[in-house]
Amino acid sequence: MILFGILLLVLALLGAPLFAVIAASAMWGYYRADIDLSAVAIEFFSVGTMPFLLAIPLFTFAGFVLSESDAPKRLVRLTRAVLGWMPGGLAIVSLAACAFFTAFTGASGVTIIALGAILYPALTRAGYPERFNLGLVTSAGSLGLLFAPSLPLILYGIVAQESIDELFRAGALPGLLMLIMLSGWSLWVNRSQRQPLSEFSWGEVGAAVRESMWELPLPVVVLGGIYSGLIGVSEAAAVTALYVLFIEVFVLREIPLRELPRIMRESMLLVGGILVILGVSLASTNIMIDAGVPQKLLALVEQFVSGPLTFLLLLIVFLLILGAILDIFSALVLVVPLILPVAAQYDIHPVHLGIIFLAAMQLGYLTPPVGLNLFIASYRFEEPIVRVYLATLPFLLILLISVIIITYVPALSLWLVPGA
Amino acid sequence: KIATIAPEGSGWMKEMRSAAAEISERTDGRVNIKLYGGGVMGDDKKVLRKIRIGQLHGGVFTPTSLEQIYSDVNVYGLPLLFESVDEVDYVRERVDARLKAGLEEAGFVSFGFAGGGFARVLSNTPVRSVDDLRGKKVWVPEGDTISYRTMAALELSPVTLPVTDVLTGLQTGLVDIVASPPVAVLVLQWHTKVEYLTELPLLYTMAFLAIDNRTFARLQEADRAIVTEVMSRVYDDFDRVNRVDNEKALEALENAGVTFVEPVEGALERWREPVMAVNRGLADDGYISPDLLDEVLALLAEYRAGASGTAEAGSTR
Amino acid sequence: MSDAAGRLGDRLERAGRLLEDLVLIVLLSAMMLLATAQILLRNVFDSGFIWADEVLKLMVLWLALFGAVAASRADKHISIDVVSRFLSPSLRLVSQCMVNAFTTVVCVLLAWHSARFVYSAWEFGDELVGGLPAWWFQIVMPIAFALIAWRYLLFTGSAVLRLGNRLRHRNPA
Ligand code: NA
Numbered sequence: 001m002i003l004f005g006i007l008l009l010v011l012a013l014l015g016a017p018l019f020a021v022i023a024a025s026a027m028w029g030y031y032r033a034d035i036d037l038s039a040v041a042i043e044f045f046s047v048g049t050m051p052f053l054l055a056i057p058l059f060t061f062a063g064f065v066l067s068e069s070d071a072p073k074r075l076v077r078l079t080r081a082v083l084g085w086m087p088g089g090l091a092i093v094s095l096a097a098c099a100f101f102t103a104f105t106g107a108s109g110v111t112i113i114a115l116g117a118i119l120y121p122a123l124t125r126a127g128y129p130e131r132f133n134l135g136l137v138t139s140a141g142s143l144g145l146l147f148a149p150s151l152p153l154i155l156y157g158i159v160a161q162e163s164i165d166e167l168f169r170a171g172a173l174p175g176l177l178m179l180i181m182l183s184g185w186s187l188w189v190n191r192s193q194r195q196p197l198s199e200f201s202w203g204e205v206g207a208a209v210r211e212s213m214w215e216l217p218l219p220v221v222v223l224g225g226i227y228s229g230l231i232g233v234s235e236a237a238a239v240t241a242l243y244v245l246f247i248e249v250f251v252l253r254e255i256p257l258r259e260l261p262r263i264m265r266e267s268m269l270l271v272g273g274i275l276v277i278l279g280v281s282l283a284s285t286n287i288m289i290d291a292g293v294p295q296k297l298l299a300l301v302e303q304f305v306s307g308p309l310t311f312l313l314l315l316i317v318f319l320l321i322l323g324a325i326l327d328i329f330s331a332l333v334l335v336v337p338l339i340l341p342v343a344a345q346y347d348i349h350p351v352h353l354g355i356i357f358l359a360a361m362q363l364g365y366l367t368p369p370v371g372l373n374l375f376i377a378s379y380r381f382e383e384p385i386v387r388v389y390l391a392t393l394p395f396l397l398i399l400l401i402s403v404i405i406i407t408y409v410p411a412l413s414l415w416l417v418p419g420a
Numbered sequence: 421k422i423a424t425i426a427p428e429g430s431g432w433m434k435e436m437r438s439a440a441a442e443i444s445e446r447t448d449g450r451v452n453i454k455l456y457g458g459g460v461m462g463d464d465k466k467v468l469r470k471i472r473i474g475q476l477h478g479g480v481f482t483p484t485s486l487e488q489i490y491s492d493v494n495v496y497g498l499p500l501l502f503e504s505v506d507e508v509d510y511v512r513e514r515v516d517a518r519l520k521a522g523l524e525e526a527g528f529v530s531f532g533f534a535g536g537g538f539a540r541v542l543s544n545t546p547v548r549s550v551d552d553l554r555g556k557k558v559w560v561p562e563g564d565t566i567s568y569r570t571m572a573a574l575e576l577s578p579v580t581l582p583v584t585d586v587l588t589g590l591q592t593g594l595v596d597i598v599a600s601p602p603v604a605v606l607v608l609q610w611h612t613k614v615e616y617l618t619e620l621p622l623l624y625t626m627a628f629l630a631i632d633n634r635t636f637a638r639l640q641e642a643d644r645a646i647v648t649e650v651m652s653r654v655y656d657d658f659d660r661v662n663r664v665d666n667e668k669a670l671e672a673l674e675n676a677g678v679t680f681v682e683p684v685e686g687a688l689e690r691w692r693e694p695v696m697a698v699n700r701g702l703a704d705d706g707y708i709s710p711d712l713l714d715e716v717l718a719l720l721a722e723y724r725a726g727a728s729g730t731a732e733a734g735s736t737r
Numbered sequence: 738m739s740d741a742a743g744r745l746g747d748r749l750e751r752a753g754r755l756l757e758d759l760v761l762i763v764l765l766s767a768m769m770l771l772a773t774a775q776i777l778l779r780n781v782f783d784s785g786f787i788w789a790d791e792v793l794k795l796m797v798l799w800l801a802l803f804g805a806v807a808a809s810r811a812d813k814h815i816s817i818d819v820v821s822r823f824l825s826p827s828l829r830l831v832s833q834c835m836v837n838a839f840t841t842v843v844c845v846l847l848a849w850h851s852a853r854f855v856y857s858a859w860e861f862g863d864e865l866v867g868g869l870p871a872w873w874f875q876i877v878m879p880i881a882f883a884l885i886a887w888r889y890l891l892f893t894g895s896a897v898l899r900l901g902n903r904l905r906h907r908n909p910a
């Protein structure tokens with residue numbers, strides 16, 4: 001069994017497609033558990049029944065269209081006009097935009113594909129160091145999980161039977177902390193990169209806004225649609241895709257119609273690449289669930305707990321491991337009910353626990369070797385995976401520090417929750 | 421190996437675990453039941469596929485998910501069939517055995533049905549008559565044949581959205597009206613986004629454990645008896661406890677500030693006519709065996725005739 | 738290989754690619770239209786297709802699989818390629834043979850077990866989208882995995898050929 005694992009690892013490092021490696025390990029797992037291998041197909045078929053996946057092809061396509069148009073150039077001009085006096089202005093705008101976007105899409109790598117595809121060239125064009133940009137765009141892709149109305153927050157509320165409204169409040173400050181800490185880092189790295197305050201001009205702001213007048217209404221259209229009850233959160237992607245297509249192809253005409261098939265093909269290539277990995281991962285996750293791996297892992301960790309402080313520390317470690325092997329939704333329904341009673345023993349507020357849980361799980365998207373966001377970034381920006389690892393490392397460390405702060409300062413989560 | 425969507429840590433799961441422990445002990449470890457809660461094995465359709473290939477051996481299902489295997493089990497879930505739980509009791513006492521036998525013929529052993537109470541109408545504007553539903557966006561769960569047909573008969577347009585969109589949908593006005601049993605409403609926290617509940621026993625819900633016949637047949641006869649005894653007891657308990665839980669859930673909804681409204685005089689009758697036509701249509705199309713529907717209706721008529729003297733005593737809870 | 742056969746191969750290759758592109762474009766466009774049509778129908782005409790959600794989700798499966806087939810054509814699947822650039826050209830070819838052969842075998846297995854899955858859905862008369870046979874929608878799985886397997890079989894073959902050539906040139910018999 002170990003031999004087979006090593007063999008797969010070697011094949012993976014030699015460049016075997018990730019989906020094939022994961023599929024092989026899943027089939028091996030079913031085989032060893034004496035389960036009919038068509039279980040892999042049953043799991044894979046869920047790609048066609050899971051409700052959140054529809055957003056992936058639609059946002060991906062929208063991202064490809066935007067990145068092929070002049071939208072990145074306009075975005076740079078606009079932020080330079082408005083925030084040029086601030087070092088790292090565009091970096092901070094990028095972080096905030098990603099967090100915002102993720103809160104609505106629920107972080108499954110969509111942010112990197114859709115927004116990263118515009119922000120990465122924009123940041124490069126604005127003169128930020130390449131490696132910083134790669135790290136920023138990759139790590140920002142999981143930011144925002146703690147902001148309403150993120151789906152994992154809602155799901156935690158249902159699983160733990162805690163008020164979803166309270167969770168929305170509780171997530172605000174910790175989410176902001178992560179955002180501020182990453183912004184601080186961006187300011188520090190780019191401290192030399194700014195234009196003098198005197199260069200600020202209303203004329204330039206006006207011109208930049210006019211130039212972007214077609215893209216700027218997009219968030220308003222989508223959010224307005226959601227909050228007025230015209231569209232569902234899950235329908236935002238369709239509206240975005242159609243809007244972007246209409247603007248760039250028919251209004252601004254930056255993308256000729258004959259280029260559209262190529263863009264569609266290329267974007268769907270990426271979608272196929274990501275979704276086959278997701279499909280076979282469902283199978284490998286299922287084996288772990290079938291064998292009760294999360295429960296065993298928890299039992300193992302529990303042995304070392306001696307008090308609330310060690311509990312919290314081990315909890316973070318446990319969640320980081322979990323985040324690396326399970327997707328966030330499976331982890332929620334599997335593990336939360338198991339750790340709730342343990343946490344209660346140490347007087348940890350269930351709302352606080354939820355925030356810790358999601359904050360730590362979101363790092364799982366970025367932890368080598370198997371963070372999904374790392375692969376997606378590597379693929380989308382055509383950078384070697386090791387380079388992505390290294391570029392993301394400082395961001396990962398900062399996020400880790402923020403998770404530790406969020407864990408050991410419950411007030412941060414509970415301050416806005418009445419009566420907690 | 422049995423899968424359910426009941427969350428890990430819920431009272432239901434605890435009961436099932438202790439039942440599993442008891443069975444394992446009394447069969448000297450020959451029968452070990454492993455439970456997968458929280459829906460981690462997937463939705464009902466997926467669980468059925470996994471039972472087919474033998475990865476799982478049973479699951480806890482709602483009647484709609486067995487539509488393609490034994491659709492008669494949906495008979496209690498026909499809309500506006502029952503007026504009170506007493507009626508349900510009367511009918512179930514006489515029909516449960518037939519449904520159990522039908523399930524067994526379709527390949528599943530079951531140990532009794534746990535009633536989940538009546539689904540109620542929850543809304544942001546009071547719903548007292550069919551007219552109150554016009555122009556409103558009514559959410560119906562995906563793939564629910566009975567709901568679709570009923571909505572069509574009432575000339576209403578359903579909104580189909582993923583369950584995960586309903587909570588935010590109720591807040592933003594994307595969805596105006598949902599129907600669900602009170603316990604589920606509390607779990608999904610929909611009550612925080614609606615104002616009104618209509619006191620109308622819309623349809624009777626239930627859930628039941630179904631175990632693959634092939635697996636069950638492999639057990640020794642003595643072990644089968646033990647499993648049947650323990651599980652039947654547990655499901656009887658669930659049936660009883662759920663009733664109390666539903667009462668409590670209704671109280672909790674009222675305490676949470678949901679206003680309860682009654683249908684206006686005659687509204688029920690106006691609803692019932694097209695809806696019963698739908699029910700009959702389902703029987704004509706073979707969805708429900710016509711003789712089963714006739715049997716249930718006859719029992720209801722019998723009960724109503726017998727209880728007409730004390731009709732007012734019937735409780736919709 | 739004769740010239741005629743080569744031309745036929747080229748033509749098949751081009752037709753295949755055209756078909757892939759066509760499927761991807763039609764699916765993606767249909768997806769956008771159906772999703773937005775739902776919004777319009779609901780808000781303007783107070784109606785909607787009851788089965789739209791389920792169909793949209795199934796379209797995601799189709800897009801995913803055809804996207805994966807298209808990605809295989811250019812060997813553009815997501816991978817962790819860290820070691821190969823440190824290898825000598827011959828070793829790299831050996832590694833390519835192994836990796837491609839492995840992927841072929843995995844995809845053949847996936848295709849075979851998907852086919853069994855679809856067969857059982859057909860046998861039991863599973864239904865989707867309100868009464869349509871489920872296998873209509875599921876059949877794409879074995880087909881796509883078989884196409885991917887075929888693609889990687891070609892890659893394996895070409896890697897083996899190149900490796901053979903290389904070895905022959907190095908040790909002329
Ligand atoms: Na998502």
Ligand code: NA
Nearest residue numbers: 108327328329
């Ligand atoms: Na997922």
